[in-house]
Amino acid sequence: MPLIEAGILSQAVRQRLYAIRPLVQEYQRELPDTAWQNFIEGINTLLDLAECFHAEAVARCKSTLKHDAIANERDLSLHSKVALRFLANIHQSLLPFLQKGTQRAEYLLLPTIQRIVSRHAESAQVVLLPDFDFNYGYLGLKEFAPEQIEKFEPYLPTHKVNEFKERAKKLCKWNVFLQYPISESESALNLCVLTHELSHFFDHHEELYKKYLPQKLDEGSFKALVDKRCGMTISEPGQMTMEVVFSRATIQNNTYKQCISLIEKWLREIIADVLAVHALGPAYFFSLVEYFAHAASENSPASTHPAMAIRLKLLVEELENLGYLDMEGPLKDILTSSARSARSEAETTKHEEEALVAYETIKSHLPTIQEKLRDLASSFAYVAERYKEEVPPIIPLLLKGVAPVEHLNPGQGTCEPNNPVAIVNAGWEVYKTRYVEFKSIFWDRMSDPEALANLNQMLLKAVEASEVVQRWPKEQG
């Protein structure tokens, strides 16, 4: 007698569907934007998929297995569990985004981000979501409905599969969710970290991490870790008994999975960091340092990211490559000093267990990865030369309390929108090197955070307005 009968599991599937559908319908009413409607239609497709899969299993059990009670029980139980796990994953992985979407972040940076994403993927919807977790996040769903239809395909009749595929054709190819800490909503300076999340989309779209994966784990550190976990040193596997071999096999397999999972995650973070600093220049570096400060981060490797010092050392190497460490100006001393600290801290960062294997594996491969990414980023890199041309004219405007939306092109005699990258870099330069001067334009009793809030408001306004100015000629036709 099974612990939970197949009949109960089967009923549970129907009840889960009955509970989830009205919830999704409610979000559909509350989220009228195209991006959300598209995503919700995708979720509805998946719910119908689960229902169809389960219904087919029930029908099959009734017709072909009715004379074999044990096989019937096993088959219905398995298919119901699969449907329930699938529905649970939808419930906990996708529905929370709908809830966050109802927070209605009127988002000033969104048009600029959407424009950047559309350049790489025509059929892509981006959503910015405030979150109560104090971290930034990227979730990219590529053809999420067609992918699931493909997985269920062997278990559904052909005409049903075709119906689902037709429905899925109307959905957009990419659904991109960028999360940020809700308390950072008003900080243009800190939100520069979103460039890293956007870079994850670029990596996902181009599948860079697959191309840059190292070919082999670092053998020495891996074997040492497995030996440690086995609690013994083994010289000749063939001499082991089956039980010991299988135990070692299990330990080795689990260790291997942990190591490669870590390497993949770290690699993708490295790719995102390098692309972000090439796209945004010093603004990305400063915003990441600020984020580490706000998060009170420690310099240690994590299950999702390399250690802080390793990341910052990588960024200063890229800033050096972009010409910033040689760039004369107010940022030179700050960047040179940061480079020194990052390099020194990186040398003393401690790695253990699978983190050591991941670090040793990636370390030798890193120069190759950096070279390839630099080459890739060369078409959009915000090099020091460009900074010197675009940023200095913006700074006087900020110091006067003017949102730097556009600049005069003396040759054309027309006003042109300022580049958002230049705007945020100007913001950071003011904050890092001329903050006292900036603050002096306000009344004496204004606190530092209040003055900073004003700087951020000007930057957000400038980014949004420059986007409007940029699009207006196209809208006018």
Add this chain to the structure above:
Amino acid sequence: MIQTRELFPASLDHALLANRMAKVLHQIEGNEEPADRDAFDKAIKFLQFIRQGREFTQKLTLSENSYQAALAYGEAIRAIELLSLKKMPEEENIDRLLKWLVEVTENLRDNRPVEKHEIVLLDDFFKLIAEAALTSTSGPIERVEYLY
């Protein structure tokens, strides 16, 4: 930070495939013609994928599907460990056992003679794979946190 959302994890796929094989083998054991012959090709591919996972784990190589292959291999190890408690042929080595499982499945697909005990063992293997795969996708049913 990248968030990973696997709506339909590979392990569920493995569980369903293992179930298909179990049904087909049950029909063969009952001297019936199996209805789902496509399951044999899928099973052979899956077993070869497991062997590839073993090779990746042994040679420490990385590729875009090395994690998935290692996952399948992990499920197979568990199934083989449980199988070792039952009577089995003289295969004592994991890779030789996996190779043998591929051969038996190919023989069944190609209608070549297969011993009854071999069918039983293959059947047991896939049932254990289904169990191992479902167990690995099972999530926590309660989350308890204490704030001091």
